[in-house]
Amino acid sequence: MPALPKSCDVLVVGGGNAGFSAALSAAESGARDVVIIDKCPEDWAGGNSYFTAGAMRTAHAGLEDLLPVVNNVDADLAGKIDLEPYTKEAFRADMDRVCLGRSDPALSKILIDESNSAVKWLAKHGVRYQLSFNRQAFLVDGRYKFWGGLALKTQDGGKGLIEDHRRAAERLGIKVFFSTAATALHKDANSGAITSVDVESNGARASIRSKAVILAAGGFEANPRMRSQYLGPGWDLAYVRGTPYNTGDCLELALRDVSAKQAGHWSGCHCTCWDANAPPDTGDRQVSNEFTKSGYPLGVMINSAGERFVDEGIDYRNYTYAIFGRQILAQPGGVAFQVWDSRTIPWLRPEEYRDEVVKKIQGDSIEELADNCVKNGLQNKAKFIETLKAYNKATHAHLKENPDQKWDPAVKDGVSTQSSTEQLALPKSNWALPIDKPPFLAVKVTGGVTFTFGGLAVNPQTTAVISATTQREIPGLFCVGEMLGGLFYGNYPGGSGLTSGAVFGRRAGLAAAKLALGSDVQARL
Known part of the structure; x- marks a missing residue:
């Protein structure tokens, strides 16, 4: 030197x-x-x-x-x-x-x-x-x-x-x-x-x-x-x-x-959805950006009290990932669970969700998934199940009312939870497929600070x-x-x-x- x-x-x-x-x-x-x-x-x-x-x-x-x-x-x-x-x-x-x-x-x-x-x-x-x-x-x-x-x-x-x-x-x-x-x-x-x-x-x-x-x-x-x-x-x-x-x-x-x-x-600040099992005080130079967990538009996010707290499909991931980490930190315990079923699990990016990177919480039924989430910090199992069932009821109603509407993750497809017969107080505005086809997957996330403004x-x-x-x-x-x-x-x-x-x-x-x-x-x- x-x-x-x-x-x-x-x-x-x-x-x-x-x-x-x-x-x-x-x-x-x-x-x-x-x-x-x-x-x-x-x-x-x-x-x-x-x-x-x-x-x-x-x-x-x-x-x-x-x-x-x-x-x-x-x-x-x-x-x-x-x-x-x-x-x-x-x-x-x-x-x-x-x-x-x-x-x-x-x-x-x-x-x-x-x-x-x-x-x-x-x-x-x-x-x-x-x-x-x-x-x-x-x-x-x-x-x-x-x-x-x-x-x-x-x-x-x-x-x-x-x-x-x-x-x-x-x-x-x-x-x-x-x-x-x-x-x-x-x-x-x-x-x-x-x-x-x-x-x-x-x-x-x-x-x-x-x-x-x-x-x-x-x-x-x-x-x-x-x-x-x-x-x-x-x-x-x-x-x-x-x-x-x-x-x-x-x-x-x-x-x-x-x-x-x-x-x-x-x-x-820029605060993104981050693996809750990542090191808290520093990034890992080997895993690096793979601790990011940005597959939420394909599923839902539920806090430890068993409730959804954001519209996961309000916009493309590019315009929400830097603020949703802040929303997670505002939840009880500063954590949440991202949830999918077999319809969308194959669409998750391997670099963020492969077995070597993330701890996966799995179940063959919503009830079993909830039990396993409880082992990882979920506080209200009954509300978690109720939230998913209400979400599924709303998505099925929208799909029934709009049978020709195509789910497409590359566009704002309008596939939502809102129909003339069922509407959620907190909608999912796009990419809202039901989560009722096993197996089920959840990943525990928190907020990761990237940079300050x-x-x-x-x-x-x-x-x-x-x-x-x-x-x-x-x-x-x-x-x-x-x-x-x-x-x-x-x-x-x-x-x-x-x-x-x-x-x-x-x-x-x-x-x-x-x-x-x-x-x-x-x-x-």
Whole structure:
């Protein structure tokens, strides 16, 4: 490992997708000495990006637009794919709908407008993409039907994405230092510009002078104190989906040292349905994203009191998975049971529900399934059975009234629990098949925190951090990734987090390089 440099052109704090994107952009834009530091040890490289499925939401013109950047589609397969264009207007509608109309319009416009070019830019740097058949398409009537506005993923998910980033960084001469945490920011007393960053590297303290600093160190999702403080009571007990090193340190030091302005939804987060038997305080780098349990649209979710608590079919999974974890945590004991029968068990994705990954609760009757759920924390067996029987009665009534309506998991099929003769107080709006054909399966789930939405205010054009004192940019300080505030509120369109890291990382790297090169020009005059 080379010695930690005393100075550099651009210093990136954080080595996830956003940090690497910023570093690649800075290096290709002419910055000579680009350095990434990350407080995690090397065997935890990649931050939360490592734990993702690698999905990246992008506006596109349809299959032909995406084929040049994917490596898993030949001509024969291409002829069996239904993939409609996902326009900028559709992306905008999704952002406005799921983010409650509160997403910063300038930030979200840049995200949407540059999503396609950013993905293709990373592809030129060696990021390998594939069409996400396993997560975003169903094989219906011999054709792969993509749904929910999301089609692309990186090869081998987050693990592959970080491998590709690290190879690209090495090619461009970017130096990466692990076990190196930022501990303080310093600025010039007269200009207010960032001058250096104090670090602690493998137990030793040092300072790195830099012409530009890009903060990309993630949110506070792995910090129980901050979760309880900002997300609310009980959130200190939430499971952590990803890296244990995203503890909000850089958010706090930016507020403390340079009076950075806060922005975004500080009481909001991405919290998904998560295996209740997963490690509570950290993700598992081997199992990784496979602890996600996103098969709920195919069945129902019932809490430990025996009651349903969400409309599992209200929307495509892409627009509900980041909020349903929060709903689970609000239930008694913070757990729930996902339930299916033999009709839909074959549709569950193997990477999330195979025997090696998940503890399965099974039964040859609803009563036997309930008994076995009791052994795993169900508190009210009678209500569990009553809930399923009422659900089944409602689904049968709808199917009888609409005999020609076809169940189709790739579209909002309207197969529901609501008919003229039977209606549930809490409907299931789509994909509502009866659950009465044995064998039966249940999986116990909780909420897994992925990332927090609160962050720092930035100039959308450059990602320059804004001062809460002056309301102006802090010269030389930029912010990307989960630390960037104002983009997501309440929820987010699935796959847009990694895209945000690429889009704004690219902008930050360019702005930081221009600043560094401009300083060199002035010094030579």
